[in-house]
Amino acid sequence: xNIGEIAKRSGVxxxxxxxxxxxxxxxxxxxxxxxxxxxxxxxYRPNAAAKALKEGRTHTIGLVxxxxxxxxxxxxxxxxxxxxxxxxxxxxxVLLSPSGGEHDRSFERVVGGRRVDGVIVMEIRLEDDRxxxxxxxxxxxVGIGRTSRPEEMSWVDIDYEKLIANCVHHLAxxxxxxxxxxxxxxxxVAAGYGPGHRAQAGFTRAMAERRLDGVQTCCADxxxxxxxxxxxxxxxxxxxxxxxxxxxxxxxxxxxxxAQAGLVVPxxxxxxxxxxxxxxxxxxxxxTAADVPADExxxxxxxxxxxxxxxxxxxxxxxxxxxxxxxxxxxxxARARDDRS
Amino acid sequence: xNIGEIAKRSGVxxxxxxxxxxxxxxxxxxxxxxxxxxxxxxxYRPNAAAKALKEGRTHTIGLVxxxxxxxxxxxxxxxxxxxxxxxxxxxxxVLLSPSGGEHDRSFERVVGGRRVDGVIVMEIRLEDDRxxxxxxxxxxxVGIGRTSRPEEMSWVDIDYEKLIANCVHHLAxxxxxxxxxxxxxxxxVAAGYGPGHRAQAGFTRAMAERRLDGVQTCCADxxxxxxxxxxxxxxxxxxxxxxxxxxxxxxxxxxxxxAQAGLVVPxxxxxxxxxxxxxxxxxxxxxTAADVPADExxxxxxxxxxxxxxxxxxxxxxxxxxxxxxxxxxxxxARARDDRS
DNA sequence: TTGTACGCGTTATCAG
DNA sequence: CTGATAACGCGTACAA
Numbered sequence: 104x105n106i107g108e109i110a111k112r113s114g115v116x117x118x119x120x121x122x123x124x125x126x127x128x129x130x131x132x133x134x135x136x137x138x139x140x141x142x143x144x145x146x147y148r149p150n151a152a153a154k155a156l157k158e159g160r161t162h163t164i165g166l167v168x169x170x171x172x173x174x175x176x177x178x179x180x181x182x183x184x185x186x187x188x189x190x191x192x193x194x195x196x197v198l199l200s201p202s203g204g205e206h207d208r209s210f211e212r213v214v215g216g217r218r219v220d221g222v223i224v225m226e227i228r229l230e231d232d233r234x235x236x237x238x239x240x241x242x243x244x245v246g247i248g249r250t251s252r253p254e255e256m257s258w259v260d261i262d263y264e265k266l267i268a269n270c271v272h273h274l275a276x277x278x279x280x281x282x283x284x285x286x287x288x289x290x291x292v293a294a295g296y297g298p299g300h301r302a303q304a305g306f307t308r309a310m311a312e313r314r315l316d317g318v319q320t321c322c323a324d325x326x327x328x329x330x331x332x333x334x335x336x337x338x339x340x341x342x343x344x345x346x347x348x349x350x351x352x353x354x355x356x357x358x359x360x361x362a363q364a365g366l367v368v369p370x371x372x373x374x375x376x377x378x379x380x381x382x383x384x385x386x387x388x389x390x391t392a393a394d395v396p397a398d399e400x401x402x403x404x405x406x407x408x409x410x411x412x413x414x415x416x417x418x419x420x421x422x423x424x425x426x427x428x429x430x431x432x433x434x435x436x437a438r439a440r441d442d443r444s
Numbered sequence: 445x446n447i448g449e450i451a452k453r454s455g456v457x458x459x460x461x462x463x464x465x466x467x468x469x470x471x472x473x474x475x476x477x478x479x480x481x482x483x484x485x486x487x488y489r490p491n492a493a494a495k496a497l498k499e500g501r502t503h504t505i506g507l508v509x510x511x512x513x514x515x516x517x518x519x520x521x522x523x524x525x526x527x528x529x530x531x532x533x534x535x536x537x538v539l540l541s542p543s544g545g546e547h548d549r550s551f552e553r554v555v556g557g558r559r560v561d562g563v564i565v566m567e568i569r570l571e572d573d574r575x576x577x578x579x580x581x582x583x584x585x586v587g588i589g590r591t592s593r594p595e596e597m598s599w600v601d602i603d604y605e606k607l608i609a610n611c612v613h614h615l616a617x618x619x620x621x622x623x624x625x626x627x628x629x630x631x632x633v634a635a636g637y638g639p640g641h642r643a644q645a646g647f648t649r650a651m652a653e654r655r656l657d658g659v660q661t662c663c664a665d666x667x668x669x670x671x672x673x674x675x676x677x678x679x680x681x682x683x684x685x686x687x688x689x690x691x692x693x694x695x696x697x698x699x700x701x702x703a704q705a706g707l708v709v710p711x712x713x714x715x716x717x718x719x720x721x722x723x724x725x726x727x728x729x730x731x732t733a734a735d736v737p738a739d740e741x742x743x744x745x746x747x748x749x750x751x752x753x754x755x756x757x758x759x760x761x762x763x764x765x766x767x768x769x770x771x772x773x774x775x776x777x778a779r780a781r782d783d784r785s
Numbered sequence: 786t787t788g789t790a791c792g793c794g795t796t797a798t799c800a801g
Numbered sequence: 802c803t804g805a806t807a808a809c810g811c812g813t814a815c816a817a
Contacts, residue, residue, distance in 0.1 A: 105810085105811055105812080106811065106812055106813095107811080107812095115786075115787085116786065116787045116788070117787090117788090117811090117812080117813095118786080118787065118788075118789090118812090118813075118814075118815095119786060119787070120812095121812060121813060121814080122786090122813095122814090124812095125813080125814095127813090127814080128786090128814090130786085131786090134786090146556075146580070146581075148552075148556030148557050148558075149557065149811080149812065150497070150557065150558055150810085150811055150812070151553070151557035151558060151559045152493045152494075152496035152497040152502065152558070152559075152810085152811080152812095153493075153497050153792095153810070153811035153812045153813090154557075154811080154812060154813080155493035156491070156493040156494050156497050156791095156792050156793065156794095156810090156811080156812080157791075157792055157811080157812055157813050157814090158792090158812085158813075159792080161493065163539070166540075168528075170529075171524075171525040171526070171528040171529040171532070172525070172529055174525070174722070175521065175525070180516065180521060183512075184512040184513070184515070184516070185512070187512040187540055187542050188511075188512040188513055188542065191512070191542055191549075191550050194549060194553075196539055196540070196541070196550065196553060196554065196559070197539070197540045198504070198537055198538070198539055198540075199507075199528055199537070199538045199539075199540055200537070201528050201529065201532055208532075208535060209532050209537065211489075212492070212535075212537060213537065215487075215489030216489050216490065216491065216492035216495075217489070217491055217492060217493070218492045218493075218537070239487075240487075325726075326725070326726040327725075355726050355727075355728065356726075358728070359728050362728075381515070384667070384668075385666075385667040385696050385697075386696075387696065387699070387700050387703075446792085446793055446794080447793065447794055447795095448793080448794095456804075456805090457804060457805045457806075458793090458794080458795095458805090458806095459794095459795080459796075459804080459805070459806080459807095460803085460804060460805080461794095462794065462795060462796080463795095463796090463803095463804090465794095466795080466796095468795090468796080469796090469802095469803085469804095470802070470803075471803075471804090472802095472803070472804095475803090475804090490793080490794060491792085491793055491794070493792090493793080493794095494792070494793035494794045494795090494810095495793080495794060495795080496810095497792095497793080497794080497809095497810050497811065497812095498793080498794055498795050498796085498809075498810055499794090499795075499810090500810080
């Protein structure tokens with residue numbers, strides 16, 4: 104069932120069928136109906152590959168996600184969902200490419216084979232060779248996250264530096280003097296993962312401004328690691344009364360470790376974080392956190408990409424969001440740990 | 445940069461370049477090197493659309509997920525991750541189609557436009573028109589889940605009927621006499637969602653076998669709903685001492701509502717569920733549950749699909765898994781609710 | 786409305 | 802045995 108078959112059965116030329124479908128040339132009502140009848144009968148659909156080959160457009164965007172084996176955080180899942188959703192609304196399909204490592208076949212296929220009209224890249228590093236590759240390929244792309252030279256690309260991002268600083272200030276305002284930053288995983292930070300580095304910077308700056316005593320640590324993205332990380336911190340730093348974190352996957356573990364240590368949140372210990380709202384609200388007690396609007400960011404990234412595809416000379420778009428901290432149940436006045444009765 | 449350009453610059457014919465790349469005909473070492481040099485220099489990649497058009501294969505599989513707006517459960521996310529992972533290992537790309545509703549554009553594009561070599565469909569209903577459509581299109585497909593006529597298609601599935609029955613028996617063995625089943629959302633069950641119905645069947649059967657008193661209820665897939673659902677149950681059924689559930693997204697809410705009611709799990713109240721291991725372990729206390737091996741199911745689904753694509757006459761594969769219940773922290777001996785001091 | 790060239794890679798066929 | 806020629810897959814759009 105191709106266009107030639109339809110043409111034959113309708114007794115018209117192939118081009119007439121094409122025009123009848125696209126409407127780019129007028130076709131008499133009579134023949135149009137005859138053609139449509141045949142199409143409906145045979146259930147004809149134009150072949151996407153032929154169309155793509157001719158038009159040079161695939162009506163597909165690539166979405167580069169962290170390797171599937173590594174578990175996506177709730178926030179990342181939110182990005183994926185909103186990108187897929189926004190793309191569907193624009194009648195675009197989404198081709199997934201799980202690519203975080205260095206030499207990646209999937210990424211190369213998607214980028215090199217012109218399988219997509221544009222790409223959205225998640226989990227960008229400060230120096231990211233996927234970005235280099237995309238630029239070299241001349242393929243429109245938008246980052247969810249930005250490199251160390253952000254003016255050179257289009258992106259949407261979360262201002263982790265400011266958000267973590269805000270967390271510190273919030274905790275400091277509550278009287279906390281000894282605060283820990285629990286970052287994302289060691290590998291991620293070592294690999295130059297932007298949010299990890301910017302969070303460090305924000306923490307260091309805010310702690311210095313407030314003349315506070317802090318400690319920074321990395322923690323893998325899962326609850327188990329959150330447990331051991333907090334256990335270690337409580338052990339090594341008896342003066343600690345609060346945590347600031349961007350590691351949402353580890354927060355349940357942090358809660359657990361604190362509870363095990365007999366610390367009641369927020370009475371004895373405070374936590375302030377950066378997290379998807381959904382995630383923060385589902386924790387018990389709900390996490391005081393800057394709520395990352397993942398759906399909005401994903402949708403805006405798709406918007407930018409669509410614009411860029413339509414006109415590749417469009418100037419780079421940048422969207423840096425710093426949502427306010429939603430006060431929920433995990434921060435309260437500081438209370439020395441040996442104070443508790 | 446197309447194959448003709450490469451041929452011109454290497455001083456050979458287009459076909460020679462093609463043969464040099466595919467190896468389907470011997471090409472002299474000399475020319476092969478010259479061609480490769482040009483390819484490397486220009487960074488040439490064959491156009492995927494042209495290849496697909498000629499070969500009739502796209503090296504892409506479609507993955508039909510529930511609409512992105514609806515939040516995926518942890519288990520569904522596990523399926524997606526394992527499918528993407530397994531596909532990447534087989535050098536297949538994954539095209540996402542968020543389609544749950546009736547008339548879906550994205551689904552129709554993927555299926556009708558021959559954009560994929562095969563499809564994996566998630567969240568299958570007992571009567572599922574996507575399955576009908578796929579069969580009609582003659583496209584190989586594998587369900588994660590099965591319809592009411594399972595012999596007519598290939599699938600991998602979880603034996604919710606048996607698993608929920610196992611939960612009931614486990615709770616009954618612990619002395620529980622009044623047990624509630626908390627199902628997935630009302631809409632899902634009303635729409636004929638397989639697991640919802642099979643869970644009902646398993647619950648009803650096991651409760652009858654044990655001559656127990658039960659109640660069944662639906663609950664939306666989020667923590668908030670879990671809270672209100674359990675609040676209502678506790679209110680309406682003061683004799684209730686245990687819950688069996690397949691609604692993993694609502695479990696945190698159930699925990700919360702029980703805690704609010706002053707019930708300590710598992711001392712005063714028991715919960716047994718069906719859930720991704722990761723999810724069960726991350727709850728506090730960790731959930732006693734049948735651990736669904738999502739990664740294995742996804743990988744097996746991809747395997748089946750690959751086989752089916754290679755040879756569409758392959759007989760349908762069926763894989764029904766019923767993992768044992770992992771005893772964790774949420775079930776204990778029954779204790780009447782008014783017993784507690 | 787129709788005929789036809791085109792986009793690009795593959796492969797059967799023919800020539801050397 | 803190597804290289805070249807041409808047809809093919811399918812939809813689009815220009816020229817007639």
